[in-house]
Amino acid sequence: MNVHSTKALAGIRVLDLTSVIMGPVCTQILADYGAQVVKVEPPEGDVMRHAGAKIAPQMGAMFLHANEGKRSVVLDLKKEGDLVTLQKMLPSFDVLIHNVRPQAMRRLGLDEGSVRALHPSILYVELTGYAQGGPYEQRAAFDDIIQAQVGLADLFARQSGGEPAYVPTLVADRVTGLTAAHATLAALYRRRETGEGETVRISMFETMAALVLGDHLGGASFEPSQGPMGYSRLLTRHRRPYRTLDGHIAVVVYNDKHWRSFFEAIGQSDAFEADPRFQTAAVRAENYDFIYGRLAEILAMRTTFEWLELLEAADIPCSPVNKVEDLLGDPQLRATGFFDERDVRDGRRVRRIASRFRSPTAQSSRGIPAPVLGQDTADLVPRL
Template sequence: MNKNHRPLEGVRVVDMATVLMGPVATQILGDYGADVIKVEPPEGDVMRHAGDGRHARMGPMYLATGRNKRSVVLDIKKPEGRRALLKLCETADLFIHNVRPAAMRRAGLSYEDLCALNPTIVYVSLVGFGQDGPYAERPAFDDIIQAASGLAGLFVRAGYDEPAFVPANLCDRMTGLAAAHAAIAALHLRLRTGEGQAVEVPMFETLAQMVLGDHLNGQAFVPPIREAGYSRLLNAYRRPFRTRDGHIAVTPYNDKQFRAFFSAIGREAAFEADARINTHAARARHYDVAYAALAEILASRTTEAWLALCSEHEIPCQRVSTLEDLLQDEHLRSVGFFQEIEHPSEGRILQMRHAAQWSTADVGVRRLPPRIGEDSVEVLREAGFGDDEIAGLLASGATATPDAHGVREAGAKAAPAATGRDM
């Protein structure tokens, strides 16, 4: 079976997106075969510093999103750096950034500016809030959007003492996914129409849609027929259940699974007699009763005992994994999710393959996460710059190579040796 096909091969992306949501989007495009040119300021993307790494500017958060890209340093505050960026955009299919639109207009890098050079370019702006609303100029980070979107406040509705943040960059990653599929759709539209497109992807609206998609409830009707909030998700008992020796997730969802669970523990008669929980329609009104019953029952046996019982009766269940458990998970190892790769500057590193499996396409790792400016000379030469011009850009600081930064910088924390996980 030929797996040399790449879905986005031939698509060139000029990537001026930093931090996380943009790099997530462009990693997806790169995995699909696009030539992603990551344009960085001289100090590099801030996420290069996140987490503990062997060397400065090569931290684990960057390594997790930096594959299948080429790194070019361009200081767009310098006229020659800005001109070089515009030169790259002349032949690009897609330009993506997460700089405030007003700043991009001041820099002469708006959609109108790039469209004048390249009328078919797809221009993707990642913003915190939609630019036609009153929040347009507000700064936004993951925590800010978790608060604004109602996500943090849901914890109170679900029975916790106070609002909380999901301990993951959920908003950045959700918006990155939204940006990737918007970019691919815009490229597909261009194939049909021959026209470029300006696409704005806001974090706030993306997450508001996700939260309200679950919790609009009775507010979906005009006039509303009930308050917002889906009771199953806001149930105070909907959390990992305590067992005699730990915690477990158990989710009998339909009537068959609930009946099987209560039958397996010898309480089928009590289940059938309780009109609040013995049908799906009834449970939809009384999830608190159903989950409270599960909480009481599950506390009576060990985690292993419940895993065995639920598995035997095909009731959805899973132990609560730690990060360390996830790294050693037998399923992830068996499907080749983790890959250990030798990086030219960072040594042995752990990469996660693209989650989706394709039958006849290559969505694997073609390029390892580059050092800052690793591809500056190569990309500028491809864009038509001569050696003297490139030397001038290097001399002025408008571009740079890894040698200008130093791979081994003081203050970088040493990483542990490779663990020997399978490729």
């Protein structure tokens, strides 16, 4: 049997009008599941083609890692002829995905109603910064802005007593892209059952607000409120990599077994038995600052290597505090084939990030490199 034909989305065609990170993360997942994703780019290309290190023009690292397995066509939708061409292409696709602001899509005649008139059963997937119907709906959204708006940046300040900070990765874009991918999969499943198209709308602000509040809604989960917002275990100032004699270590001493094993490992079982604040989850929940503060004091007494040996032997979750450079030689990633390194154009090598999943029906498309700008235009765009 042809391996490709067993992929879950084999035969599904996706018209990809997304750019930057949020939309391309979604459509790359669909490509991984076997969909043919046709990325429509303006003549200057997706702006992310210029982001990050590169060995060829318009093939920056950020673009490469969000657009593998796709095909690229160039259409200038500001020109009537190219817009008409796109409209003629629509009936041959199952899904249209865009992250263009809705008012711009209306001006182009590519809003939901106009597209549905051309292809009633198409799935119309709209990714925006903010959900429609609210006062922010016409605003442009960027990852940093969303992190600030949903309280994520402030949580760093609340925990440390310092300044607000951003997570140094595009977490809002990527989480929203993942959310959009599984929403699209659900819509495809429904269409297979009913034959009906539908519109799927996903917004960064609401997606990330749900992510943050899932942990931190706290007492405001109830009316009247039953206490402050914020999950105290995540907000204690001691929830951070712990200092050791010669560096730092990540340790999670979490459940009853972990705490008992930790005190046994350091030869202080009597101290554990004598202090109820360590012994049960209910009591620990009232004393996170104390118990993790005490943990910090103890961990400062030995080297990182000594702690790793001791804690691993006691089956307590721990890790060195890696730099991102350390991941290149990580034995787990190497053993599982996480990186795919191969020769590409001009004899140069590219390191690709391998599949996020392992399943016979969801084999990664990562063997297919990200497309050169417009490389598939002649093959995929109909001549008028």
